[in-house]
Amino acid sequence: MKLNILKEFPEDLLHIDVKDIHDVLEGPTLLHLEGEKREALFLSTLLHANETTSFLMLQRLIKRYQDKQLPRDLIIFIGNTFAAAESMRHLPGQADYNRIWEAGDRAENQLALDVIDYAKKYNVSVSIDIHNNTGKNPHYGCINILEESFLNLASHFGSHTVYFTEPHNVQSNAFAKFCTSITIEAGLPGEEKGIEAALEFVDHVFSMDKLTANPKRKHPEVFHTIARMKVSPKARVDFDDDPESEADLSLVDDIDSRNFEVVCKGSHLGYIKDIKLIRVEDNLGRDITSDFLLVENGELITNRVFIPSMFTKDVYVMKEDCLGYVMELIIPTQNL
Ligand SMILES: [Zn+2]
Numbered sequence: 001m002k003l004n005i006l007k008e009f010p011e012d013l014l015h016i017d018v019k020d021i022h023d024v025l026e027g028p029t030l031l032h033l034e035g036e037k038r039e040a041l042f043l044s045t046l047l048h049a050n051e052t053t054s055f056l057m058l059q060r061l062i063k064r065y066q067d068k069q070l071p072r073d074l075i076i077f078i079g080n081t082f083a084a085a086e087s088m089r090h091l092p093g094q095a096d097y098n099r100i101w102e103a104g105d106r107a108e109n110q111l112a113l114d115v116i117d118y119a120k121k122y123n124v125s126v127s128i129d130i131h132n133n134t135g136k137n138p139h140y141g142c143i144n145i146l147e148e149s150f151l152n153l154a155s156h157f158g159s160h161t162v163y164f165t166e167p168h169n170v171q172s173n174a175f176a177k178f179c180t181s182i183t184i185e186a187g188l189p190g191e192e193k194g195i196e197a198a199l200e201f202v203d204h205v206f207s208m209d210k211l212t213a214n215p216k217r218k219h220p221e222v223f224h225t226i227a228r229m230k231v232s233p234k235a236r237v238d239f240d241d242d243p244e245s246e247a248d249l250s251l252v253d254d255i256d257s258r259n260f261e262v263v264c265k266g267s268h269l270g271y272i273k274d275i276k277l278i279r280v281e282d283n284l285g286r287d288i289t290s291d292f293l294l295v296e297n298g299e300l301i302t303n304r305v306f307i308p309s310m311f312t313k314d315v316y317v318m319k320e321d322c323l324g325y326v327m328e329l330i331i332p333t334q335n336l
Pocket residue numbers: 048051098131132
């Protein structure tokens with residue numbers, strides 16, 4: 001798969017609908033715009049092509065700088081243009097563009113390595129990958145290394161910082177090996193407040209000389225992702241919280257309103273016909289379901305306290321990715 005590289009922002013992209021991007025770019029594209037300083041900011045957009053906030057934010061950022069010089073080089077990756085035309089995370093059978101950032105057999109793995117080589121060659125110092133999610137979540141930033149520069153970068157976006165190491169083959173983790181990187185989760189796709197929050201964050205980082213911490217975020221708590229809750233692709237799922245449901249898994253209707261809140265041991269999550277339809281997997285892929293969940297007379301109950309994120313009611317995402325992530329709170333020390 002060929003990686004297009006352009007040195008100018010195509011005028012057509014400024015006003016276009018996300019669905020029409022592929023008509024203009026015809027594939028994954030790097031746009032390298034020169035700014036005053038050579039230390040480049042890298043923006044990663046549309047790795048998940050139905051998460052439109054990244055591109056809508058980009059249009060506003062470029063308009064903001066139409067008549068003035070960019071403070072530094074800006075290198076933009078516009079990812080899955082194919083799936084953008086269909087408003088899908090990725091096309092059926094196609095690789096997930098945020099799980100390709102490692103050596104591998106697929107053409108998309110080579111594409112990702114080409115992007116990494118380019119970013120290294122042109123001195124990328126900060127990378128921001130912009131995503132949306134499908135449930136009720138606050139805006140938050142995710143980092144893959146617990147070092148000061150990463151924590152400082154994250155302190156400028158949203159209300160929380162998440163640290164994760166799995167999935168490992170994501171863009172931010174690959175870029176963390178050679179620059180300060182972050183994945184930001186800017187709420188639901190295309191939501192105005194998410195676009196604005198992402199825009200202000202990106203522009204702030206773009207203009208910063210030194211990556212210092214946000215003085216308004218004094219508390220250094222970090223949520224550490226320790227496991228994922230997976231649901232069998234075979235499971236029929238509803239949100240009726242009904243013990244008599246025809247579905248195999250009948251979850252509580254407000255499952256996604258628990259995100260970033262403490263879920264106590266003994267909390268009711270719904271009803272399940274067979275515990276094997278749900279699997280809690282730690283960062284090494286081990287089955288730790290019984291640590292977190294138990295079934296009593298068909299009722300699905302939590303077996304320990306935890307903090308969820310990205311609990312979703314989108315059944316497609318639930319089966320393709322997961323029902324949600326399990327986190328615990330950690331306090332990084334100054335020595336990290
Ligand atoms: Zn995403």
